[in-house]
Amino acid sequence: MAVEVVMPKLGMAMKEGTVSLWSKAVGDPVEKGEAIASINSEKIEMDIESPAEGTILNIAVQEGQGVPPGTVICHIGDPNEKIKIDEPVAVETQLKIDEQEKPKTKESPTLPMGDRLMITPVARKMAQAANLDIERIQGTGPGGRITKEDVQKVMEKRDSIPVNTEERIVPPKPAIESQQQIPVKGMRNIIAKRMKESLQSSAQLTLTLKVDVTDLVILQKQATETLQKYESTKLTITDFVAKAVVLSLKEHPKMNSAYIEDNIILYESIHLGLAVALENGLVVPVIRNAENCTLRQLSNKGKELARCARDGQLPIEDMQGSTFTISNLGAYGVEHFTPILNTPETGILGIGTAYDTPLYIGEELERRTILPLSLTFDHRVLDGAPAAAFLQTLKRYLEEPITVIL
Amino acid sequence: MNRIVIIGGGPAGYVAAITASQQDKEVILVVDGPLGGTCLNEGCMPTKSLLKSADTYDLVKNAGQMGIHLSLNSIEVDWDTVQERKREVISKLVNGIRYLMGKNKIKVIQGRASILSSNRLRIENGNENEVIDASKIIISTGSEPIPLPFAPFDGEWIIHSGHAMSLPAIPDSLLIVGGGVIGCEFASIYSRMGTKVTVIEMGEKLLPGEDEDITSILHEELKNQGVTVHTSTAVKNINATSKTVYLENGDGKLEEMHADYVLVSIGRRPRVNGVGLEENDIDFSRLGISVDDRMQTSNPTIYACGDVIGGIQLAHVAFHEGRVAALNACGQFAQVNYRAIPRCIYTSPEIASVGLTEKEARQKYGEIKVGEFAFSANGKAALSNKPVGKVKVLVNPQYNEILGFSIVGQHATELIGQGTIMLHAEITADMLEDLVAAHPTLSESIHEALLNVVGQAVHS
Numbered sequence: 098m099a100v101e102v103v104m105p106k107l108g109m110a111m112k113e114g115t116v117s118l119w120s121k122a123v124g125d126p127v128e129k130g131e132a133i134a135s136i137n138s139e140k141i142e143m144d145i146e147s148p149a150e151g152t153i154l155n156i157a158v159q160e161g162q163g164v165p166p167g168t169v170i171c172h173i174g175d176p177n178e179k180i181k182i183d184e185p186v187a188v189e190t191q192l193k194i195d196e197q198e199k200p201k202t203k204e205s206p207t208l209p210m211g212d213r214l215m216i217t218p219v220a221r222k223m224a225q226a227a228n229l230d231i232e233r234i235q236g237t238g239p240g241g242r243i244t245k246e247d248v249q250k251v252m253e254k255r256d257s258i259p260v261n262t263e264e265r266i267v268p269p270k271p272a273i274e275s276q277q278q279i280p281v282k283g284m285r286n287i288i289a290k291r292m293k294e295s296l297q298s299s300a301q302l303t304l305t306l307k308v309d310v311t312d313l314v315i316l317q318k319q320a321t322e323t324l325q326k327y328e329s330t331k332l333t334i335t336d337f338v339a340k341a342v343v344l345s346l347k348e349h350p351k352m353n354s355a356y357i358e359d360n361i362i363l364y365e366s367i368h369l370g371l372a373v374a375l376e377n378g379l380v381v382p383v384i385r386n387a388e389n390c391t392l393r394q395l396s397n398k399g400k401e402l403a404r405c406a407r408d409g410q411l412p413i414e415d416m417q418g419s420t421f422t423i424s425n426l427g428a429y430g431v432e433h434f435t436p437i438l439n440t441p442e443t444g445i446l447g448i449g450t451a452y453d454t455p456l457y458i459g460e461e462l463e464r465r466t467i468l469p470l471s472l473t474f475d476h477r478v479l480d481g482a483p484a485a486a487f488l489q490t491l492k493r494y495l496e497e498p499i500t501v502i503l
Numbered sequence: 504m505n506r507i508v509i510i511g512g513g514p515a516g517y518v519a520a521i522t523a524s525q526q527d528k529e530v531i532l533v534v535d536g537p538l539g540g541t542c543l544n545e546g547c548m549p550t551k552s553l554l555k556s557a558d559t560y561d562l563v564k565n566a567g568q569m570g571i572h573l574s575l576n577s578i579e580v581d582w583d584t585v586q587e588r589k590r591e592v593i594s595k596l597v598n599g600i601r602y603l604m605g606k607n608k609i610k611v612i613q614g615r616a617s618i619l620s621s622n623r624l625r626i627e628n629g630n631e632n633e634v635i636d637a638s639k640i641i642i643s644t645g646s647e648p649i650p651l652p653f654a655p656f657d658g659e660w661i662i663h664s665g666h667a668m669s670l671p672a673i674p675d676s677l678l679i680v681g682g683g684v685i686g687c688e689f690a691s692i693y694s695r696m697g698t699k700v701t702v703i704e705m706g707e708k709l710l711p712g713e714d715e716d717i718t719s720i721l722h723e724e725l726k727n728q729g730v731t732v733h734t735s736t737a738v739k740n741i742n743a744t745s746k747t748v749y750l751e752n753g754d755g756k757l758e759e760m761h762a763d764y765v766l767v768s769i770g771r772r773p774r775v776n777g778v779g780l781e782e783n784d785i786d787f788s789r790l791g792i793s794v795d796d797r798m799q800t801s802n803p804t805i806y807a808c809g810d811v812i813g814g815i816q817l818a819h820v821a822f823h824e825g826r827v828a829a830l831n832a833c834g835q836f837a838q839v840n841y842r843a844i845p846r847c848i849y850t851s852p853e854i855a856s857v858g859l860t861e862k863e864a865r866q867k868y869g870e871i872k873v874g875e876f877a878f879s880a881n882g883k884a885a886l887s888n889k890p891v892g893k894v895k896v897l898v899n900p901q902y903n904e905i906l907g908f909s910i911v912g913q914h915a916t917e918l919i920g921q922g923t924i925m926l927h928a929e930i931t932a933d934m935l936e937d938l939v940a941a942h943p944t945l946s947e948s949i950h951e952a953l954l955n956v957v958g959q960a961v962h963s
Contacts, residue, residue, distance in 0.1 A: 218928075218929055219902055219929035219930075220929060222903070222904070222931060223902055226901070226902065244842070244929060246842070
C-alpha cells in the first residue's frame with residue numbers, strides 16, 4: 098500500500114508550509130530516509146526524507162505551493178499500485194475547510210501537472226543565457242513549441258529598444274560566459290526578504306567599541322580547565338559575551354525591546370537569538386529566558402541549538418521570539434561590521450575577532466587582547482547615547498569578567 | 504463557391520491538392536503532362552532507378568571480393584531492361600498518385616492553365632478550351648532545365664537531364680556541363696555503366712554548395728570510376744554540326760572536346776511564362792514568383808509553391824510548401840519552416856547534409872566545434888567493403904547547438920535523417936553524449952562524430 102508523505106508541522110504556530118524544491122520526480126525510485134523534497138515555512142528550510150522505500154507515485158503539491166501541515170504532498174509505493182486518494186483522512190478534511198476559507202490558493206501560478214511548457218533544447222539554453230522568461234515567449238514551432246527562432250525574435254525586439262545614445266554607440270557586451278543564474282527560492286528567498294525588509298522598515302545604525310578582554314581570556318581558560326574535569330564541554334569567549342549581554346540588557350531594558358506598529362514593546366524576559374551560519378544560509382535559534390540561565394547553561398544551550406540548526410533539525414519554536422540577537426564573525430577574522438537587525442528587535446550585537454595588541458596601561462605598554470564589538474540598534478526606539486551606554490555596560494562586564502559569573 | 508484550383512501536378516501541386524481536399528474543399532488539379540511532375544517523371548525517381556542498376560552492376564562485378572565468383576564475361580548491362588524497369592517503377596508510382604487523387608476526390612484536368620483573373624482560369628487542351636472559377640488558385644508549375652545561352656537543347660546531341668535518363672543505348676562518351684547535383688549523379692550513373700564521362704565545372708570544385716572536405720571525397724571516387732573532372736573551366740562555344748565543344752580553363756587555355764552527348768546541367772529555372780502572372784499583379788522575377796512565408800503571392804487569392812518560387816529546388820521542400828500553401832488557401836494559418844532541410848546527392852558514395860555547411864557555420868558563428876568520424880573506423884562499413892567517407896557534425900559551443908551535419912559515404916542519404924531530426928527538434932549536442940546507438944551499424948558513426956566534438960569518440 099502506498100505511503101503518504103505529509104507536510105510536517107515545523108512548529109506550533111505553523112499554518113502553512115511550502116515545497117520549495119522536489120528533488121525527486123514522479124516515477125523516481127527512493128530509498129527509505131532519502132531526501133525527496135525541501136520545504137520551508139516562515140523561517141526555516143528543511144529536507145523531507147522518504148518514510149519508506151518505493152517509487153514516487155504522484156506529487157500532490159507542486160514547487161512553490163503552500164499547504165497546511167498534514168497535507169499529503171506525495172505518495173510513495175509500488176509503481177503498479179493505484180493510489181487511493183479518497184481514503185478518509187482527518188487531515189484532508191481539514192485541508193478542504195482550509196481551501197474553502199482561502200480560495201486564493203487556487204490562484205497560485207503553479208501550472209497543473211501535465212501542463213508542460215514546450216521549448217526546444219536550443220531555445221531553452223538561449224533563453225536562459227539571455228535571461229528571458231520563457232513563460233512569456235510565444236511558441237510557433239510544432240504544437241506551439243518555443244523554437245530558437247522564437248527566442249531570437251524576442252531577443253531582437255529587446256535589443257532594438259534604444260536605451261540611451263551612449264549605449265547605442267557602444268553596445269554592452271553580454272557577459273554570457275561568466276554568468277550563472279541561481280533562482281532565489283527556499284531559505285535564500287526568506288533571508289532576502291527579511292534582510293531587505295529590515296533595512297527598509299527601521300532606522301538602524303551601528304556603534305562600535307573595543308573591549309579589553311585580556312582578563313576575560315585568562316578567566317575563560319581557567320573556567321574551561323576546571324569545567325573539563327567534570328564534562329567535555331568548554332566555555333568560549335562568546336559564552337561570556339552572551340552572559341554579559343544578558344546582564345547588560347537587564348540594566349538597559351530599552352535595548353531588550355521591539356518596535357511593532359508604532360509601539361515600543363519592552364520585554365521582561367530575555368530571549369537571546371544566536372545567528373548560526375549554515376551551508377547555504379543562516380538561522381537564528383533562540384535561548385529562551387536567558388536571564389534565568391547560568392553561564393554554563395547558556396553555553397550548553399547555545400551549542401545544542403547550533404548543532405540542531407546545522408543538522409536542519411531545529412524545531413521552529415526554537416527560532417522564534419528572540420528579543421535580542423548576537424551574531425559572531427570572529428572566526429573569520431572580521432573585526433567590526435554592521436549586523437542587520439533581526440526585526441522587529443531593537444538591537445543586535447556583532448562579535449568580531451579577538452586579537453593581541455600593545456596597549457598603554459598607565460605609562461606602560463602591555464600586550465592586551467582586544468575584542469571588537471559592533472552594536473546595531475533601531476534609532477526609532479532609542480538614541481545614540483543610551484545605546485552607547487548599553488555598550489559601555491557590556492564593556493564593563495567583560496573587562497571585569499568576574500562580575501559576569503558572580 | 505469553395506473551390507481550390509491548383510496548377511501543376513508535381514510534388515508541390517499534388518500535396519497541395521490532397522491537403523486542400525482534407526480541408527473539405529472542392530479541388531481541381533490542372534496537369535500539363537503526367538502526374539508527379541519532374542520529380543517522378545524526369546528527376547528524382549528515374550535517376551535513382553538508373554543509379555540502382557549501376558550500383559547492382561558494381562556489386563556484381565565486385566562480388567569476387569565477397570567470395571562470389573562469376574565469369575566476368577557473363578556480366579553485362581541490358582540497357583533496354585534497365586530502361587524498362589525504370590518505366591515500370593515510375594508507372595507504378597504515377598498510378599499511386601492517381602489513386603490518391605481519386606481517393607481524395609480531386610478532379611484532375613489535363614491541359615495548360617492560364618490565370619484570367621483572381622478567381623478565373625482558362626484551361627487549354629488541344630483545341631478545347633475551358634474556363635473555370637476558383638476561390639483560390641495555387642501555382643505550382645515547377646521548373647525546367649536552363650540551356651546554354653549559345654546552344655539550345657536539341658534532344659539529339661545537346662541534351663538535358665530529362666533526355667539523359669532515356670538514352671537509347673549506353674553512350675561511349677558523355678560530356679557533362681555543370682558539376683552540380685544533377686551533373687554528379689549522371690556522372691556516377693554512366694561512368695559505372697562503362698561510359699567515358701567528362702565533367703566541366705566553372706567553379707573551383709564540384710558541388711559548390713557543399714564543403715570541400717566532403718566533395719573532395721566524391722571527386723576522388725569519381726576519378727576512380729573513370730570520370731575526368733575539369734574544374735575552373737568554362738564552355739565557350741558548341742558546334743552541333745561538328746559535335747565539338749570548346750572549353751577555356753582557368754589559365755585561359757582553350758581546348759576542344761568531342762563526345763556522343765553533351766548533357767547540360769547548369770541549373771533549373773522556374774516556369775513563370777504563360778501562366779498569366781503579369782496580367783494578375785503577381786510579382787515575379789527570373790528567380791521565381793515572390794511569396795511570403797505563407798506562400799501567398801502579391802495577389803491575395805493566389806498562392807505559389809515548389810520550384811516555381813525559386814529558393815531550394817527540392818521535392819521534399821515542395822511537399823512542405825504545397826501543404827503550407829494549401830492550408831493558407833483554405834483559410835488556415837501556416838508558415839513555412841526551412842529550419843532543417845536535408846540535401847541529398849545520390850552518387851557513389853552518396854553525399855547528404857542538413858543545416859549549415861562548415862564554411863557557412865564559420866562565417867556565421869566564428870569559432871565552432873567540429874566533430875568527425877571516418878567510416879574507415881566503422882565496422883559495418885568495413886563489412887560491406889565500403890569504408891570511404893565520413894560523418895561531420897558542426898556545433899556552436901555557446902549553446903551546444905547542432906548547426907549542421909555533412910555525411911559522405913554509402914547510405915548517407917538515409918543516415919541524414921538522424922541529423923534532420925536533431926536539427927528540427929533543436930536538440931543540443933550535450934544531450935546526446937550518452938545516446939546508445941545500435942551496433943554494428945553505420946549510424947554509430949553519427950554518435951561517434953558527436954562524441955568527437957567533445958573529444959570523446961571511442962572508435963577513432
